[in-house]
Amino acid sequence: MRRYVSLLTAVSMLFVTGCSKENAPADLDITGSMELKYAEQFTVDSCANGCSVVTIGDDRFLIVPEGTAVPDNTSGMTVIKQPVENIYVAASSAMDLFDGIGRLDDVSMTSTNESSWSLPHIHDAVASGKIKYIGKYSSPDYESLVADKCGLAIESTMIYHTPEVREQLEAFDIPVLVERSSYETHPLGRMEWIKLYGLLTGDLSSAEQLFSEKTRAFEELSVNDIPDNERRTAAFFYITSSGYFSIRKPGDYVSKMIELAGGKYIFTADDLNIDDNALSTMNIQSETFYNVARDADILIYNSTIDGELHSIDQLIGKNSILADFKAVREGNVWCTGQNMFQQTTGAADMICDLNTIFTGNADDTELTFLHRLD
The missing domain is CATH 3.40.50.1980 (Nitrogenase molybdenum iron protein domain)
Known part of the structure; x- marks a missing residue:
């Protein structure tokens, strides 16, 4: 049975990674795109029904607001329903972005242990158990992920070296987002991923405000x-x-x-x-x-x-x-x-x-x- 599930998941992943921005479902009326100053590794398109289409490399995600019906045709996309709760952050660079917009409470699991965090808020959250350390990204505690009803796993590109982990997460119906901020050519492109996490948590305005405040002094140089x-x-x-x-x-x-x-x-x-x-x-x-x-x-x-x-x-x-x-x-x-x-x-x-x-x-x-x- 496990082999069958793995094969089925692998086939599903082929559909996800094989989809391009040009073949979005016909019933999604794209009305605009998120303005990005420096980031080049993701895009966000807004739909008339309030949904958003996020493209990261070959992966595409449909962000569905709370109370909005999931469109009939979501072929080639991973559906993420809001509110997104009990997030598992395996990409350590993303954690500070959640903290920056005051959404650290949305994160409940991490693959970085207490002693490896130098940021006070995050160190204290892991030390107290508010954010649970569930093992390294390459061998997470799947039982905890399922028991805590993980709503989204955010992985770094290191997950490409252990594709079986992503496969297993998706077999448990946990959406997996591989953040590619390390591929950004401009240093501030990494920080601009805060807009994506603001969108996911329903707090885009806070993310845009913080990004604007943080970059103002740099842009005046x-x-x-x-x-x-x-x-x-x-x-x-x-x-x-x-x-x-x-x-x-x-x-x-x-x-x-x-x-x-x-x-x-x-x-x-x-x-x-x-x-x-x-x-x-x-x-x-x-x-x-x-x-x-x-x-x-x-x-x-x-x-x-x-x-x-x-x-x-x-x-x-x-x-x-x-x-x-x-x-x-x-x-x-x-x-x-x-x-x-x-x-x-x-x-x-x-x-x-x-x-x-x-x-x-x-x-x-x-x-x-x-x-x-x-």
Whole structure:
């Protein structure tokens, strides 16, 4: 019987993933589309009957408001009926977006345990059991998902590596939405997914308001006219337990934030033998880091892996070659807070922080995600 259900679900998934935006059901009268400034990985079309059609990659979803009848023809789409309750968030980057619009109560399960959360509201919710940890995304507690009547599972693209998990969730009639914010080319595109979660929870206006407030300061920055040769250079890194320097690959969203803030990421593709994988980071030898980044104007240490640093001596203690770096000698060394990557709503704030240190106007009391090493 299990094999039959799995086969049936797999066939259903073929219909879902094989559908394109052009062949929407004929009885859905599309009247408009959600305005998106930066996000490119999802679209939302409004229907005359109050429903919304969400397209994410090859997946299509029909969001049906409470009290609205489900249209007869929903072929090729996953139906999500509102109100959406008892949401399971396996994509950790989405959790802060729910918190940002005050809808954390709609989330009841997560695949990230208590100790892995640096965001206070979410850490406390998981610690108290208000949001239940149900195991890793690759092996969730299906019994809890069913018993707690999960209304929606939000997965990251990591689920593509364990398709059997998605298959099993759908076999239990749990809609699965794979969020693709990590594929966004613009850093603020990740944050704009808050509009989708606002739509799902019935609080789109709050999501749009927060997004507008968060991006206003970024949009007021004047950095496009800064010549390339006048931009201050920066390296963003941390040192692994094995002694390697872990850096962001050129073109990833952190390096793009540096560029959007008026700086220049010190590493280029020509400097590196970039490994061909989907990771946004890579490890390099200390000699390579020294040769490329020694004269960088600014060093930014990523604290999210091994904890925050507070002094330059702590940094040099990790590798003595750093004492010879220009940024170390001039006192332009900074460290991120541990919440930088989990706080998706802070992308615009991080760009503004970077702009402040690139313009030389940094004051620790003004910064949200960065602090200077003494």
